[in-house]
Amino acid sequence: MSRPQPPIAMLAELTHVCPLACPYCSNPMELTKKSDELDTATWARVFAQAADLGVLQLHLSGGEPAARRDLVELVKAARDAGLYTNLITSGVGLTEAKLTALDAAGLDHVQLSVQGITAALADRIGGYKGGFERKMHVAERIAEIGFPLTLNAVMHRHNLDDLPATIALAQRLGARRIEVACVQFHGWAEANRGQLQPTADQVHAAKATVEAERERLKGALVIDFVAPDWFSDFPKACMGGWGSTGLNITPAGDVLPCHAAESIPSLEFANITQASLSDIWYDDAAFNAFRGTDWMPPLCQSCDRRDIDFGGCRCQAMAIAGDAKATDPICRKSPDRAKVDALLNVAPSEAPFVYRGRV
Amino acid sequence: MKDASVPCLPRGVRLHYDKVRQTHVLLGPERALILDDISHVILSELDGTRSVGAICATLAERYAAPVEQITTDTLALLTDLAHKRLLDHV
Ligand code: SF4
Numbered sequence: 001m002s003r004p005q006p007p008i009a010m011l012a013e014l015t016h017v018c019p020l021a022c023p024y025c026s027n028p029m030e031l032t033k034k035s036d037e038l039d040t041a042t043w044a045r046v047f048a049q050a051a052d053l054g055v056l057q058l059h060l061s062g063g064e065p066a067a068r069r070d071l072v073e074l075v076k077a078a079r080d081a082g083l084y085t086n087l088i089t090s091g092v093g094l095t096e097a098k099l100t101a102l103d104a105a106g107l108d109h110v111q112l113s114v115q116g117i118t119a120a121l122a123d124r125i126g127g128y129k130g131g132f133e134r135k136m137h138v139a140e141r142i143a144e145i146g147f148p149l150t151l152n153a154v155m156h157r158h159n160l161d162d163l164p165a166t167i168a169l170a171q172r173l174g175a176r177r178i179e180v181a182c183v184q185f186h187g188w189a190e191a192n193r194g195q196l197q198p199t200a201d202q203v204h205a206a207k208a209t210v211e212a213e214r215e216r217l218k219g220a221l222v223i224d225f226v227a228p229d230w231f232s233d234f235p236k237a238c239m240g241g242w243g244s245t246g247l248n249i250t251p252a253g254d255v256l257p258c259h260a261a262e263s264i265p266s267l268e269f270a271n272i273t274q275a276s277l278s279d280i281w282y283d284d285a286a287f288n289a290f291r292g293t294d295w296m297p298p299l300c301q302s303c304d305r306r307d308i309d310f311g312g313c314r315c316q317a318m319a320i321a322g323d324a325k326a327t328d329p330i331c332r333k334s335p336d337r338a339k340v341d342a343l344l345n346v347a348p349s350e351a352p353f354v355y356r357g358r359v
Numbered sequence: 360m361k362d363a364s365v366p367c368l369p370r371g372v373r374l375h376y377d378k379v380r381q382t383h384v385l386l387g388p389e390r391a392l393i394l395d396d397i398s399h400v401i402l403s404e405l406d407g408t409r410s411v412g413a414i415c416a417t418l419a420e421r422y423a424a425p426v427e428q429i430t431t432d433t434l435a436l437l438t439d440l441a442h443k444r445l446l447d448h449v
């Protein structure tokens with residue numbers, strides 16, 4: 001295997017603390033306690049190591065990153081290291097004073113999540129009354145300061161039909177970009193599959209909406225849409241391949257090749273307090289586990305799409321086929337494709353959401 | 360985008376020298392574009408006051424190159440960036 005290229009992006013999960021309780025939470029089943037979080041000085045050291053390694057983009061995320069009292073200091077440390085800093089937030093807990101301080105610290109960009117286009121739906125999804133209204137206030141303040149804004153919309157059965165209105169909301173809030181993603185059923189979301197899984201018709205309609213809106217809003221709003229691959233013949237590529245473009249750091253300092261990597265029980269992760277980021281990126285066993293093509297099953301090894309989709313998503317293979325080394329079960333050639341179809345046939349359920357518990 | 364347009368990099372989009380890859384890059388929301396020498400020279404000229412035409416005239420003189428060629432390259436680059444919302448213009 002040739003030496004990997006340096007990473008471009010790093011996701012720093014500063015904390016698992018979050019005021020919301022979304023039923024599709026993508027944080028791991030096992031949340032990190034506040035007392036086990038990395039401290040300010042350690043994060044600052046990690047940011048400097050990341051920049052030296054070649055990381056250009058830093059995403060500050062959580063949980064809710066605004067729940068960290070040292071958020072402003074962390075942004076300053078990241079900018080001092082030379083990183084492009086992006087804050088991924090629900091907006092709850094971002095006071096006016098904090099936004100002003102983040103501006104002074106050099107924050108480059110804000111990504112604001114929305115759970116729905118009305119207070120009734122958004123607050124029901126987030127499990128937090130008054131959340132939507134707070135978010136709209138934060139959005140106004142963001143616009144006043146002039147931070148470039150991306151709206152993050154996580155879509156599912158209850159809001160996918162609102163996609164045109166969600167795009168309109170992004171425009172009304174002055175966003176330059178909107179990121180539309182469908183719920184992924186790894187981890188917590190699994191317990192809410194019947195409640196959240198959109199229908200095939202909804203997904204097809206969303207694809208058509210995105211195509212038309214992209215054309216109409218060219219130069220005004222960028223629409224990034226990651227359509228779920230459930231109804232496709234082939235899996236989505238895993239961002240240029242496992243361990244090829246980015247890395248993740250958990251609140252406690254574990255370094256992961258992908259945000260969902262902890263769902264693969266055979267992997268063990270190095271901790272940033274024990275090794276340098278560079279040693280981990282180039283030499284850690286978890287990063288090398290699915291690099292290149294040697295690990296692939298013969299089905300993928302001999303396939304002409306091998307270097308296009310890299311055998312698909314390792315976490316999806318784990319979750320559905322029960323084996324992280326299997327061909328992504330989305331693939332029509334996979335012996336496990338029937339398991340995907342069975343899951344897609346799970347009847348829509350009106351049962352109450354199973355909300356994410358708090359730390 | 361026309362000759363008379365005045366382009367600028369909006370807040371949140373900036374030039375950066377990547378010392379690891381030893382190249383200039385343009386950083387923006389979820390984007391890191393590797394710039395070739397020509398693109399870097401053009402983007403370094405944007406000051407929010409001069410028009411595309413004025414910038415191209417400066418570059419044509421500095422590099423003793425035909426202004427038509429430079430204008431074509433510049434308009435193509437800036438239009439593409441504007442579509443990606445990495446560039447504003449009035
Ligand atoms: S067999 Fe493997 S490489 Fe080929 S399309 Fe399916 S997942 Fe991709």
Ligand code: SF4
Nearest residue numbers: 238258260313314315
């Ligand atoms: S392994 Fe799957 S979940 Fe992880 S980054 Fe790749 S595609 Fe995403």
